[in-house]
Amino acid sequence: MGIWIGEDAKVLVQGITGNQGTFHATKMVEYGTDIVGGVTPRKGGQTVDLGSIQAPVWDTMVEAIEATDADASVIYVPPRFAGAAIIEAADAFTQVRGNGVIVCITEGVPTLDMVKAVDHVSSIDGIRLIGPNCPGIITPGENGGSKIGIMPGHIHAKGRIGVISKSGTLTYEAVAQTMSIDEGQSTCIGIGGDPVNGTGFIDCLSAFEDDEQTVAVVMIGEIGGTAEEEAAAWVAENMSKPVVGFVAGMTAPPGKRMGHAGAIISGGKGTAAEKVAAMEAAGIRCANDPSEIGAVLLESLKAAGLR
Numbered sequence: 149m150g151i152w153i154g155e156d157a158k159v160l161v162q163g164i165t166g167n168q169g170t171f172h173a174t175k176m177v178e179y180g181t182d183i184v185g186g187v188t189p190r191k192g193g194q195t196v197d198l199g200s201i202q203a204p205v206w207d208t209m210v211e212a213i214e215a216t217d218a219d220a221s222v223i224y225v226p227p228r229f230a231g232a233a234i235i236e237a238a239d240a241f242t243q244v245r246g247n248g249v250i251v252c253i254t255e256g257v258p259t260l261d262m263v264k265a266v267d268h269v270s271s272i273d274g275i276r277l278i279g280p281n282c283p284g285i286i287t288p289g290e291n292g293g294s295k296i297g298i299m300p301g302h303i304h305a306k307g308r309i310g311v312i313s314k315s316g317t318l319t320y321e322a323v324a325q326t327m328s329i330d331e332g333q334s335t336c337i338g339i340g341g342d343p344v345n346g347t348g349f350i351d352c353l354s355a356f357e358d359d360e361q362t363v364a365v366v367m368i369g370e371i372g373g374t375a376e377e378e379a380a381a382w383v384a385e386n387m388s389k390p391v392v393g394f395v396a397g398m399t400a401p402p403g404k405r406m407g408h409a410g411a412i413i414s415g416g417k418g419t420a421a422e423k424v425a426a427m428e429a430a431g432i433r434c435a436n437d438p439s440e441i442g443a444v445l446l447e448s449l450k451a452a453g454l455r
Contacts, residue, residue: 150287150335151310151355151362152249152276153220157287157294160212160221161186162233164196164205169224172253172298174198176222179301180292184216209240213248220249222284222296230254230280231261235268238275247274251296252346255281262344269346277346283316283338297338307332309445310356312349313368314341314375315396318438322366322394325442331449334362341370349379357387363454364390366441367432369423371397376423384430390448393427393434394441395420 159176163169164186177183177198185204186196192207206212209221221237223230234252241248250269257280269277278285284297288306295301299320309326311333313319319338326333334356339347349367356362365387369376376395383391397420424434435444449455 149359149361151337151352151359153285153287153294153296153335155287155289155293156182157220157249157296158182158184158216158218159294159296160184160209160216160218161203162188162209162221162223162237163225164188164203165191165194166224168253170196170198172222172224173203175298175301176295177201179295180289181295184218185212187212187221209236210243213240213244217245219245219247220251220296223250223252223254223279225254227254227256227258228261230257231265234265234277238269238272238277241275242272249276249278249285249296250346251282251284252277252279253282253284253297254279257281257342259342259344262342266344266346278337279340279345281342282340282345283319285335285337286333287335288333299336299338303327304336305332306334308334308361308363310334310352310359310362310365311336311368312352312356312365313338314370315368318368318394318396321438322368322441325438326366326445328442329446331445334359341372343373349375350382353379353382353387353391357389362389364392364445364449364452366445367391367393369393369395369427371395371420371423372418374418377426380423380426380430380432383427383432390452390454391432392441392445392448393424393432394438395423395427395434
């Protein structure tokens with residue numbers, strides 16, 4: 149079942165004619181994702197070779213959705229165009245279908261552009277934005293599934309653990325840790341670590357709580373901001389399923405940006421220690437090292453009578 153993206157999602161690639169768009173669209177097709185076409189302004193009518201399929205290209209998202217009934221899009225366009233691409237996708241899905249999922253992979257999107265894009269998406273019911281600066285979302289199936297983004301599909305397997313992460317690389321580590329204890333994933337979501345983004349921890353936790361396939365969740369946070377503390381408070385009040393956590397950046401010095409634009413300790417706030425304390429107080433079992441996530445998850449599953 150998974151959340152937001154089913155195994156049969158129909159996906160459009162915004163920026164499909166660019167090098168990154170073509171490369172990753174090809175990898176998505178190889179995994180089993182149903183790529184139904186792409187959008188690049190002024191290149192409508194062309195096709196793009198994705199190996200096993202020739203993907204049609206449209207000039208606009210409205211044309212593409214009308215022709216394919218796509219319910220998701222993934223964005224591989226330069227940073228200065230990404231905000232406008234998100235808004236175009238949101239408006240097109242709303243006009244044609246009334247709903248849709250937008251995944252923005254692009255890194256370095258100007259903050260003001262994202263403020264406008266997130267505000268626009270938030271004002272529309274039925275539109276889900278994941279990213280920017282994220283690896284994407286994947287719902288593994290028995291044979292393939294739906295992979296929307298840049299994550300390596302071969303490391304995933306269908307299962308019952310939900311994964312949420314600010315970090316792309318640590319998403320993959322969390323997946324490897326679930327596999328190390330013979331568990332697969334229901335859905336994995338890289339929400340990105342930018343200071344302004346679409347979907348957050350609480351959105352994901354709420355969806356996993358309601359998902360019948362998911363029995364436990366791994367949540368990977370990092371220094372900076374208060375998202376982890378807010379998520380912990382939500383878990384304490386609303387979550388019935390076990391949550392395992394890890395916070396990256398334990399040794400990060402104050403005022404120094406670590407990795408993502410949002411990963412910065414400012415004014416003594418946003419430290420890893422503060423986040424871990426809040427998570428543990430909410431009943432979230434935290435690993436001290438990424439390599440311990442599997443063992444902590446196994447303990448949580450056993451404590452909940454799930455193993």
